[in-house]
Amino acid sequence: MARSEKPTLIRLNKYLADAGVTSRRKADDLIKEGYVRLNGKICREMGVRVDPYEDSITVRGKKVNPPTEMAYIAFNKPKNVVTTTSDPEDRRSVMDYFKRSKIRLFPVGRLDWATEGLLLLTNDGDFANQVSNPKSKVPKTYIAKLDGQPTAEQLDRLLHGVTIEKGGKVKALEVKRIQHGSSDKYGWVQITINEGKNRQIRKMFGKLGFDVKKLQRVAIGNLRLGRLRIGQFKELTAKDLNKIFAEKKVNAERPSGPNKQSSKRKPRKGGSHKKTTQRKRSVKK
Numbered sequence: 001m002a003r004s005e006k007p008t009l010i011r012l013n014k015y016l017a018d019a020g021v022t023s024r025r026k027a028d029d030l031i032k033e034g035y036v037r038l039n040g041k042i043c044r045e046m047g048v049r050v051d052p053y054e055d056s057i058t059v060r061g062k063k064v065n066p067p068t069e070m071a072y073i074a075f076n077k078p079k080n081v082v083t084t085t086s087d088p089e090d091r092r093s094v095m096d097y098f099k100r101s102k103i104r105l106f107p108v109g110r111l112d113w114a115t116e117g118l119l120l121l122t123n124d125g126d127f128a129n130q131v132s133n134p135k136s137k138v139p140k141t142y143i144a145k146l147d148g149q150p151t152a153e154q155l156d157r158l159l160h161g162v163t164i165e166k167g168g169k170v171k172a173l174e175v176k177r178i179q180h181g182s183s184d185k186y187g188w189v190q191i192t193i194n195e196g197k198n199r200q201i202r203k204m205f206g207k208l209g210f211d212v213k214k215l216q217r218v219a220i221g222n223l224r225l226g227r228l229r230i231g232q233f234k235e236l237t238a239k240d241l242n243k244i245f246a247e248k249k250v251n252a253e254r255p256s257g258p259n260k261q262s263s264k265r266k267p268r269k270g271g272s273h274k275k276t277t278q279r280k281r282s283v284k285k
Helices: 012-018 024-032 094-098 125-132 152-160 200-207 238-245
Strands: 036-038 057-059 072-077 106-108 116-122 140-146 162-164 168-170 174-178 187-193 212-220 232-235 280-282
Touching: 012 024, 012 036, 012 057, 012 125, 024 036, 024 125, 072 094, 072 238, 094 116, 106 125, 116 125, 125 238, 140 200, 152 174, 162 200, 187 200, 200 212
Parallel strands: 116 212
Antiparallel strands: 036 057, 072 116, 072 232, 106 116, 140 187, 140 212, 162 168, 174 187, 232 280
16 A cells, blocks of 8 residues: 555554554563564664564564554453463463454453453553553452352451462452352352452452352453353444443442442543444354
């Protein structure tokens, strides 16, 4: 396609993020580690600027082309699936559900192997960074099944903060018991956090003496999982994207019979994003 003028040069890490390779922060790591070549030569210069249409850029030997369009996807991740673009143990990855995609996507943040629920994918590095960066304080809401019934006092500890291994002191924005099924053996709790440390919720309940038997993310900001079935995904609209950065309301997801006693802390607001089309798909496993 002919161009009437030379495009503005952009930083290499931004180019990689915009092309859907990874987020800007992880792009910096790729550059530092020597995985990125610029016009055939290894480039470790962090601030280097490139011409998206004239320079040849590869990552691990694969050519990186300029993005043609931005994509924003909500995916209901099954359990026992890794949230990485590749896995040394050859376990099933969320990317296996998008093999037919013509757009190069990557996950926004992560859900651990055993956790299911709402996961975002995109090729927009700036968007991914805005959602996952701890400074953005985008709240994430989960439903946890515990191997016992926590007391109100125990849940209150989570609001005031507990110290977890390799995570320091962390706290919940909101936590409450919910009714789910008729068994008294297990306790069900809805909890909202905005820190996202590794296995944070499992470790928080572990400090209370409980094992998390099931964990599902049901909302990011005000964007809910809703009726999206496990293994399904849909493209997000501009309205959906704005919900991610809107102030979280109480009961982002309302399972049957929520406990009326709950507390919350208000997160910060974020920005807005452009309009996309919406479709729902079911992917063959």
